[in-house]
Amino acid sequence: MDISQDVKCLKGVGPKLLEKLNKCGIFSVLDLLLYFPRDYEFLRSNIPFNEIDEEDKQVLSCVCVGIDRDVRTKTGKTLTTIRFNYLGHLVLGKWFNQGFIKNTFKIGQSYDLMGKFKKVTNRLEVINPIIGVKMAKENEIVPKYSLKGDLSDKILIKLIGNCLEQITIRDNLPKYLLDKYKMTNLDFAIKNIHFPKGRRELELAINRLKFQELFTYSMKLLMLKKNLRTxxxxxxxxxxxxxxxxxxxxxxxxxxxxxxxxxxxxxxxxxxxxxxxxxxxxxxxxxxxxxxxxxxxxxxxxxxxxxxxxxxxxxxxxxxxxxxxxxxxxxxxxxxxxxxxxxxxxxxxxxxxxxxxxxxxxxxxxxxxxxxxxxxxxxxxxxxxxxxxxxxxxxxxxxxxxxxxxxxxxxxxxxxxxxxxxxxxxxxDQLPPGRKPIDTRFFNENERNSAYDLALDEIEKGRQVYIVCPLIEEDEDMKLNSVEKLYNELSDGMFRGIPIEILHGKMKPKEKDEIIGRFKNNETKAIISTTVIEVGVNVPNASVMIIENAERFGLAQLHQLRGRVGRGSYESYCFLIAKAKSENTKKRMEIMTTSTDGFYISEEDLKLRGSGEMFGRRQSGDEEFILANIYDDLNILKCAKSEARLLLDSDEPEKVKFCNEVKNSLERWSKYICFN
Known part of the structure; x- marks a missing residue:
């Protein structure tokens, strides 16, 4: 199989599926193989109650014992609750806006439910579980991809699986590097990142591919600098x-x-x-x-x-x-x-x-x-x-x-x-004189109204407010505040009668410009937005930045968002609303409330890695890397950079040959992968 050929040549890819693949940026077989999973479901089936992990999805065989009457939630959604028994423990299955689901169940019958089961005292709760999942074995790792439209993981998994069966992947890194760092070969890495045999195999695959990216990145930069100097x-x-x-x-x-x-x-x-x-x-x-x-x-x-x-x-x-x-x-x-x-x-x-x-x-x-x-x-x-x-x-x-x-x-x-x-x-590393420091405060979720009361006080003084959410639409599973949910909540509640608008990246440029224009002209008093306002919005009259679910953002991104206010002559505020359950989150909120020095914050962010990314959660992907993150993978980057430098400076024939091959294909790290 030629990995440069169009995906339309693959068995089962018709015009409709081709259009869906193209929307995801998949045009060739190579694109398909390098379309790595965004996440994995670690499935376990029928395990003891005390071994259930709330972070992983489980498949549990449950007996239906009752069907409750539908109720309306505060947000206007219909909640359907079905009661089950699992090994003597009550399980509440909850579905939103799926009243028809009641017809699926009969009391006394057993059903396989897949989802994240949350322990509440001596019972379990699961939101929107999938029904009728059969597992081939007790433990499975299922890849989950970033998809658009109605393209499913199932279809992508089948296509990738068929391709990998027909391809042998030849390694392209020098053998001495694989031996030195005990890295797996490329064939193993590509196959196990899509279809991991276990957690250890997945870890080995990811680390190998991260090294590949960072090594290639380092080669690019070193050659670019060398080229410029000559x-x-x-x-x-x-x-x-x-x-x-x-x-x-x-x-x-x-x-x-x-x-x-x-x-x-x-x-x-x-x-x-x-x-x-x-x-x-x-x-x-x-x-x-x-x-x-x-x-x-x-x-x-x-x-x-x-x-x-x-x-x-x-x-x-x-x-x-x-x-x-x-x-x-x-x-x-x-x-x-x-x-x-x-x-x-x-x-x-x-x-x-x-x-x-x-x-x-x-x-x-x-x-x-x-x-x-x-x-x-x-x-x-x-x-x-x-x-x-x-x-x-x-x-x-x-x-x-x-x-x-x-x-x-x-x-x-x-x-x-x-x-x-x-x-x-x-x-x-110096701010212009006269710029007032921004008063940054942390609020636990149960103190949210206090933050909004203070924002309303500023609006009464003639000032304006930014409100940032991590999501555009409501997400039942993650339970994060979204732009749309918060807009409905505030419009009907605390901000009733106050002109507010929403802003997010899915809007057309003209629409975004019009919304920003109205905000700049003080026609709108508050904007509820995603991080699209992180860069470049300059409204001196805006004096309050409220960040919902602040625990979901990196320190550097929180600091960037805070910088949208404090641009006028008024006292300015940044209110961080977060679930401060972990020590890491508490420390990050403390750093933000005690410092406005971006250089200090960046150093602290590096020390606290593991809780996020350099520029926040990946919402649109890193322009340069598929897997690697320059903060989290600094140690891998150091090794990759050192090896790239040694290779470029070497006069050994084999190493010189490898460098010449690299110079001929610098467009993307994936071009280094050789397929037979």
């Missing part, structure tokens, strides 16, 4: 107008901003291409530093571009750039997915000329038909949202342009040495 870049002169620009600023630069601007201008004067990471805390003033850098490039007769992850942020930077730079005759354009076709054509034609200008935009900047004639500088904002490949595609639109990446998520020094080793690092 090529001449553009030497920019420092123009006299820089003094005029600084004098025209409505504020003075901080010492930290001045230091970083000096480092950037020194790079611009150098004959080598700049490759610099600028990290700064929320509100530290990275944007003006970027504008000064691009100003000098354009005044030297070149083009500059700033790529950001969201249209909201692109619009904001565009307006700020026009206000600051247009008085100096700097031409500025905005290119995003929402830009009209006519306007896109005009901008694309313009950048193919010698016209010096700044283009601010989103991923639209890296489309193939965007061709810069004279690109001198590339800046990407919020670096963690762009993979190395995306950054490289933008860089390749110029002839060795200067490169600067910015992030408002401070990175611990230990981590930065490994993750951003291809970059020189600058830190804006």
């Amino acid at each position: 090529k001449n870049g553009i030497t920019f002169q420092l123009v006299d107008e820089l003094r005029d620009l600084k004098a025209a600023l409505p504020y003075s630069l901080t010492d930290a901003q001045t230091r970083v601007v000096r480092e950037i201008l020194r790079d611009q004067k150098s004959p080598w291409p700049m490759n610099r990471l600028v990290q700064g805390d929320v509100g530290s003033g990275k944007t003006v530093v970027a504008l000064i850098a691009m100003f000098n490039v354009v005044k030297n007769g070149y083009q500059a571009t700033l790529m950001v992850p969201t249209e909201i942020l692109a619009n904001q930077h565009y307006l700020e750039a026009k206000k600051l730079l247009e008085p100096f005759n700097i031409h500025i354009e905005l290119l995003t997915g929402s830009t009209s076709m006519k306007e896109k054509r005009r901008i694309k034609e313009l950048i193919t000329t010698d016209e010096p200008l700044i283009v601010i935009g989103t991923h639209a900047l890296i489309q193939e038909d965007v061709d810069f004639k004279n690109l001198g500088m590339v800046i990407t904002d919020e670096q963690h949202r762009f993979g190395v490949e995306q950054r490289s595609r933008l860089i390749n639109k110029g002839r060795r342009p200067d490169v600067m990446v910015m992030t408002a998520t401070p990175i611990p020094r230990t981590l930065a040495l490994y993750v951003y080793s291809d970059l020189d690092i600058s830190a804006i």
Whole structure:
């Protein structure tokens, strides 16, 4: 089987199934094999009552002993409860909005129920269990995939299983590395990540594939840096107008901003291409530093571009750039997915000329038909949202342009040495004077109303409120607050009569911009949102940030969200509402309520790994990695980086041959996998 062939060639894949697979990003057989499970169900069947684990799903044979009358919940849902007996213990099976389920059961008959059984005193409760599950053996590990539409795990499992039966996977890492780190071979890893024989086998598979990703990532960065150091870049002169620009600023630069601007201008004067990471805390003033850098490039007769992850942020930077730079005759354009076709054509034609200008935009900047004639500088904002490949595609639109990446998520020094080793690092570690500290408070779930009472007080003063939830729609199993659930609750309750709106990533860009526009104009008093407002929303009148289920977010992400307030002259607040059951959660809430220093928080986050991810729970996936996480897998990253460096520096024939093979395929780590 050719793993590059289209999945439509596989048995059983018709037009409808092909469309479903394509929606998940599965186009080739290779895509299918690398579509790893997001989670696993560890199933056990018919085990003693005292061995039931609430975290794992169980399959229990239960006898129906009663059918209760349906009741209405506070949220308007219909709750159906069926009573069962399991080894002498009462089991309550609960189904929401599935009244028909009563017809499935007959008192006195036995049924196999699958779900997470929660112990309540001497009985069990299970929400929406699946009926009639038969297990092939007492213990099973079932893969669960991130799916769209009505594509099922069952179909995907069958397709992947059929492919793996027809393919032998040849290892591509040097044997000495496998032996040194006692890693399993690639064939074992790919097969056991989809169909693990046991927990130990799954752990071995995941660790091997994480090493594969991080080793490849390290090779990319090291070769990128080596390549840049051997090529001449553009030497920019420092123009006299820089003094005029600084004098025209409505504020003075901080010492930290001045230091970083000096480092950037020194790079611009150098004959080598700049490759610099600028990290700064929320509100530290990275944007003006970027504008000064691009100003000098354009005044030297070149083009500059700033790529950001969201249209909201692109619009904001565009307006700020026009206000600051247009008085100096700097031409500025905005290119995003929402830009009209006519306007896109005009901008694309313009950048193919010698016209010096700044283009601010989103991923639209890296489309193939965007061709810069004279690109001198590339800046990407919020670096963690762009993979190395995306950054490289933008860089390749110029002839060795200067490169600067910015992030408002401070990175611990230990981590930065490994993750951003291809970059020189600058830190804006100082906030502008006069910015008031944000009063951060923690509320247990039973204290939620107190947080909202304080928010209402601020609304009465004329201020505005952000409310962030981890989910868009209600999730019965996870029992987390969602945007839609909270909107209904507040609209009919504490915020009745107050103009509030919801905002989330599934909305169209135009709709999101309109909602943000109304909030900026103070037409809306509160926005209930997902983390889509984490980056780039700037409303000085907003003085309160409420974060629901704060225990579900990483420290760095909590700090980012908090940074949406405190941008005006008013006292500002961040209220963290969380279930503080674990010591880890209590410690994290303590860090947030006692510090507003993003660099300190990032170091503490590294120490507390295991409770989340560097940038919160994976909601849309990491741009760079399928499995690895640079925080949780720092030890693997250290080993992978060390081995990549040794391999690149080696003159042994076998190692040189391997390096040459790697250089020929740098698009994605999966391209390193060889199939026979």
